[in-house]
Amino acid sequence: MQKHTRVTAKDVARLADVSTSTVSRVLSGKGADLIGADTAERVRSAASTLGYSPDPIARALRGEQTFLLGLIVREIADPFFASFVSTLNSQARALGYQILLSHAHSDPKEALQVAAVLDARHCDGVLVLGDLRDDEAAFQTLLQREKAIVGLCRGHAPGSLYTVNSDNELGVRMLFEHLWSLGHRRIAYLDGGWLGDIRERRDAFLAVSAEKGVTPPNGSIRVVNSDMAGGKRGAVELLGLTERPTAIMASDDAMAIGALRAVLEAGLQVPGDVSIVGFDDIDASAYTVPALTTVRQSIDEMSRQALRLLIGLIATENRPEPGTLIRVKPELVVRESAGSARVP
């Protein structure tokens, strides 16, 4: 355990009275079949009495797998991403991998630096959670260089990035249909302003609106920060519209929570006067008053798929279709924040 008392292959070799090469062969499994059964046994027992396990650093230097996975997250403090990181971390560890965490905020330059660091650390692969604002292209270009990369929650990422995503369009459709069936026709949208996931949702919103033959009232698409503060500010603006929307759809739950606060603060009822829906189903959404009607992204499933994909990429040379995009189905969660539209 102590650094100075680290047990090495040499120690095991000495105890088992073999060479270090034999130790390596037995323990790594490569060429273990050529080793005499008794010798192998001796090595194994020596290793276990000594509590030996090969040093990942030495392995890395030799160019072997490091079992390190880089994780670049747009914003760890975002509750949705936080849950995601948590799940990813647990699942990765169960698969024998460790997570090297990196924050990229929204800055692609930072992401570049971070990617370089991850590369320097000999990560076997990297996960990119959430899209970065603006300079997406440069970011991608660089990431192509890495051996194995999987994007998560980045919408329909262009290029040959492997990606795992929610079916954002389906999610938005479910939400929209739900509002529609409650009689809402004047539905405003709070756009978080990102490129990937969030952009897909807005596009889907626009598409469904068009299909339904309604045009969102003038100025009712607001681009704001995708956090509670942004949601609040956006909603305040929306409430000032001459044709006040009867429902507000937000790009994500954090924004919806901000919007909820804004509407309530204005002395209006939710859902009596204005209905609100979000996206993600973060923990807090079940505890607002009224509780948020939203769409649940299956973090567990997405995480599992992403890890499977990434580890597959690491293991094999012949990769699946570049550009592979896995969509995970979201699920409508009806709670209290959306109700019948008040007849005008």
Place this chain on the structure above:
Amino acid sequence: MQKHTRVTAKDVARLADVSTSTVSRVLSGKGADLIGADTAERVRSAASTLGYSPDPIARALRGEQTFLLGLIVREIADPFFASFVSTLNSQARALGYQILLSHAHSDPKEALQVAAVLDARHCDGVLVLGDLRDDEAAFQTLLQREKAIVGLCRGHAPGSLYTVNSDNELGVRMLFEHLWSLGHRRIAYLDGGWLGDIRERRDAFLAVSAEKGVTPPNGSIRVVNSDMAGGKRGAVELLGLTERPTAIMASDDAMAIGALRAVLEAGLQVPGDVSIVGFDDIDASAYTVPALTTVRQSIDEMSRQALRLLIGLIATENRPEPGTLIRVKPELVVRESAGSARVP
């Protein structure tokens, strides 16, 4: 950037027409003063044209610093910890360190494993964020072995662990005084049930109650999970008490948010019928309706202190007092969830 095209010290040496040792000397700074100015310059320019930077893995193998910091978190998905991880990550990176993230849930056994992994990865030091339930002692024992460890948010950790904490007692006092000045005398407490931080808060609550000469009404100290679900459940139980408390203090904001929901769901007013206060000031606390009165822990400051302490530990052999405990002052944030006690 690519693994196969990695630039090594040898490449630089060749280009600058010196030996690799000279390269090392110039670039690492150690013994750079002995090197001729022109040679040094040649090396530096060669390094920069080649875009060389020393491989941290090779360095690690040599036993040098790895600039890797292990971070063991109780629960990343917890919004307070998530913000903390975010801040820690940014600050660490600014100092040239990378964070190796690990989830320990509440399981000390898991923490042991994790600690072993971190050690194997040659982390320069490890940060432990939040206390683990139960088997604290065993956990600590093992951690003593590590070279440099700093605990965060673990209350008055015993033993010789270096720790950075909020002044939980002060925080609770401020909250209590605030409620007291609003006329509350029947104050219930929702205890998150952990050992460190959370335990300190409960102890402080008990102490202040005693000082004020009030005994919390029978059964009004509930031990529940320190999340929104726990807070909700605890509050429901509290509301069933024959002597309903006029105020509820929760171990943290997540619990307070759950409690808020419970009280509102019961058809009562907050703060009209029951006041609620939390602890932490997580993002969501400003957006509940009513917004939460709470105490803000300075994540920024705590993070800075912890990193300074840890990096100091790494750098120097002669360490500061073992058992050092740094307390960071919290700040009362008065919002809407606590109001005058209704006269009985």
Place this chain on the structure above:
DNA sequence: TTGAAAGCGCTAACAA
């Protein structure tokens, strides 16, 4: 079936 030796990229002792 096993061992000896080389080398991954770096730094530090020892020479020169």
Place this chain on the structure above:
DNA sequence: TTGTTAGCGCTTTCAA
């Protein structure tokens, strides 16, 4: 002032 050499712990030819 600089180069040579050795070695961190591992794996993997090449030989035996």
